[in-house]
Amino acid sequence: MAPVKVFGPARSRNVARVVLCLEEVGAEYEVVNIDMKAMEHKSPEHLARNPFGQIPAFQDGDLLLFESRAISKYILRKYKTDEVDMLREGNLKEAAMVDVWTEVDAHTYHPALSPVVYECIINPMMRGIPTNEKVVAESLEKLKKVLEVYEARLSNHKFLAGDFVSFADLNHFPYTFYFMATPHAVLFDSYPHVKAWWERIMARPAVQKIAASTAPPKA
Amino acid sequence: MAPVKVFGPARSRNVARVVLCLEEVGAEYEVVNIDMKAMEHKSPEHLARNPFGQIPAFQDGDLLLFESRAISKYILRKYKTDEVDMLREGNLKEAAMVDVWTEVDAHTYHPALSPVVYECIINPMMRGIPTNEKVVAESLEKLKKVLEVYEARLSNHKFLAGDFVSFADLNHFPYTFYFMATPHAVLFDSYPHVKAWWERIMARPAVQKIAASTAPPKA
Numbered sequence: 541m542a543p544v545k546v547f548g549p550a551r552s553r554n555v556a557r558v559v560l561c562l563e564e565v566g567a568e569y570e571v572v573n574i575d576m577k578a579m580e581h582k583s584p585e586h587l588a589r590n591p592f593g594q595i596p597a598f599q600d601g602d603l604l605l606f607e608s609r610a611i612s613k614y615i616l617r618k619y620k621t622d623e624v625d626m627l628r629e630g631n632l633k634e635a636a637m638v639d640v641w642t643e644v645d646a647h648t649y650h651p652a653l654s655p656v657v658y659e660c661i662i663n664p665m666m667r668g669i670p671t672n673e674k675v676v677a678e679s680l681e682k683l684k685k686v687l688e689v690y691e692a693r694l695s696n697h698k699f700l701a702g703d704f705v706s707f708a709d710l711n712h713f714p715y716t717f718y719f720m721a722t723p724h725a726v727l728f729d730s731y732p733h734v735k736a737w738w739e740r741i742m743a744r745p746a747v748q749k750i751a752a753s754t755a756p757p758k759a
Numbered sequence: 760m761a762p763v764k765v766f767g768p769a770r771s772r773n774v775a776r777v778v779l780c781l782e783e784v785g786a787e788y789e790v791v792n793i794d795m796k797a798m799e800h801k802s803p804e805h806l807a808r809n810p811f812g813q814i815p816a817f818q819d820g821d822l823l824l825f826e827s828r829a830i831s832k833y834i835l836r837k838y839k840t841d842e843v844d845m846l847r848e849g850n851l852k853e854a855a856m857v858d859v860w861t862e863v864d865a866h867t868y869h870p871a872l873s874p875v876v877y878e879c880i881i882n883p884m885m886r887g888i889p890t891n892e893k894v895v896a897e898s899l900e901k902l903k904k905v906l907e908v909y910e911a912r913l914s915n916h917k918f919l920a921g922d923f924v925s926f927a928d929l930n931h932f933p934y935t936f937y938f939m940a941t942p943h944a945v946l947f948d949s950y951p952h953v954k955a956w957w958e959r960i961m962a963r964p965a966v967q968k969i970a971a972s973t974a975p976p977k978a
Contacts, residue, residue: 591908592867603852607866610858618851629848632837633822639829646865647826648811689810 543568546611547586548595549576551754553657553714554608555596560710561612563746564626565619609646609711616707626707634702641700641708649690652682654715660722665757680724687731694733698740709741713750717742721756762787765830766805767814768795770973772876772933773827774815779929780831782965783845784838828865828930835926845926853921860919860927868909871901873934879941884976899943906950913952917959928960932969936961940975 546562548555550571562569574580574595582593589597590606597604598611600618605611616626628634659676663669693700700708716738719725728735741747765781767774769790781788793799793814801812808816809825816823817830819837824830835845847853878895882888912919919927935957938944947954960966 591911592863592905603855605855605859607859607862610855610862613858614851614855617848617854629836632833635836636822636824636829636833639832640824640826643826643829644811692810 543570544615545570545572545599547572547589547597547599548574548581552595553718556714556717556750556754557608557711558596558598558611558615560713560746560750561615561626561707563749564710564744565615565621565624567615567619609642612707612710626705626710628701628704628706634704634706637701638706638708641706642711644700645708645711649683649686649712650715652679652686653719655679656683656722656724657715657718660724661718661756676724680727683727687727687734690734690737691731694737699737705740705744709737713741713747717751717754718756761820762789763834764789764791764818766791766808766816766818767793767800771814772937775933775936775969775973776827776930777815777817777830777834779932779965779969780834780845780926782968783929783963784834784840784843786834786838828861831926831929845924845929847920847923847925853923853925856920857925857927860925861930863919864927864930868905868931869934871898871905872938874898875902875941875943876934876937879943880937880975895943899946902946906946906953909953909956910950913956918956924960924963928956932960932966936970936973937975 544562544567546555546558546569548571550556550559550573555571559569559571574586576595580586581590581595586595586597587593589599589604592606594606596608596611597606598614599605600614605614613627616624617629620627626638628638655675656679659671659673659679664671690700697703699705700712720728720738728738742751763781763786765774765777765788767790769775769778769792774790778788778790793805795814799805800809800814805816806812808818808823811825813825815827815830816825817833818824819833824833832846835843836848839846845857847857874894875898878890878892878898883890909919916922918924919931939947939957947957961970
């Protein structure tokens with residue numbers, strides 16, 4: 541059977557979220573590049589995959605999906621095994637904790653951390669836009685408050701949803717990996733349990749593979 | 760058994776999301792008010808429920824949850840029946856479409872529509888802050904583009920995820936209900952399939968009950 545397809549530039553952080561899930565479950569897949577500079581994401585072919593013209597999109601046979609978190613959950617459900625069960629939907633309480641910390645990533649952690657990634661890496665190195673240091677400073681202040689809560693949580697649990705790795709943890713990889721290439725990576729040294737959690741994530745073979753293939757550009 | 764508890768002001772739109780799910784599944788519940796002006800959401804009692812000090816929070820026995828979408832999914836899973844199955848997690852493709860349109864609400868529809876609600880209702884009527892008409896105008900332009908995509912989707916499907924009502928639809932209720940109390944509600948008249956979908960949502964007994972108990976303030 542033809543493998544599933546992910547549409548989008550492999551380096552895109554939201555594409556990396558999907559591809560990481562595919563690696564974690566050991567699925568066969570193909571990444572089909574979308575040339576954003578050539579506006580391929582607004583082409584009729586791509587709008588048929590995602591009517592909002594964004595990346596990533598995903599194809600499994602006649603099923604077309606978009607939104608990286610939705611695609612990722614489809615993958616984690618479809619290829620779930622007793623060993624790789626990142627959503628824990630068979631366990632009411634565990635699934636709830638996975639959902640809580642997945643939402644925390646989307647609505648609290650990501651909005652604090654991702655502006656630093658945009659300002660220090662994506663804008664200056666990939667778009668030719670200079671770093672806005674005011675945005676960086678404000679985001680770091682927000683991020684410190686978030687990391688305080690994470691430090692307390694991770695001093696009691698090995699991973700965010702509990703003592704098992706889950707989609708909630710994986711979701712933190714794409715942007716945190718780029719954050720760690722900014723001059724502000726040292727911030728994590730002040731939160732030893734967060735740092736140890738990040739090292740546990742980075743030690744996963746699937747994470748190492750995606751880290752190697754989507755390394756951030758160097759200044 | 761003691762009913763489950765929702766912590767937060769009933770009128771809060773994110774509290775309404777959770778309470779609507781409780782009504783849809785017919786669960787017994789209690790809403791415990793949190794006095795935001797008295798900073799009760801930053802009290803030690805509430806921080807034990809949600810370390811970020813936000814509302815809503817939720818209690819079911821010894822399980823404490825926060826993040827309204829995560830709480831809602833817990834409720835929809837716990838009280839799922841053959842008749843009321845809003846997440847469709849037993850069906851890979853249906854669950855994926857519920858997830859896609861739930862993410863579209865969170866990352867595309869809500870960011871376009873909610874500023875109009877804040878600027879026209881929440882800020883002027885509940886916080887004494889005047890409406891910023893520039894923000895309103897910019898948000899309406901974004902919202903039009905989103906509603907064009909919704910119009911195409913809903914001309915082929917009765918509800919967002921398919922021909923079944925789901926969590927994806929329910930998620931649109933809290934803020935759209937308040938939007939419909941702004942002078943910009945007429946915008947929906949230009950999108951007849953969206954308008955008909957909204958009327959299908961509003962006709963649901965659970966929605967009518969929450970609409971009646973959390974009506975927006977009047978100018």
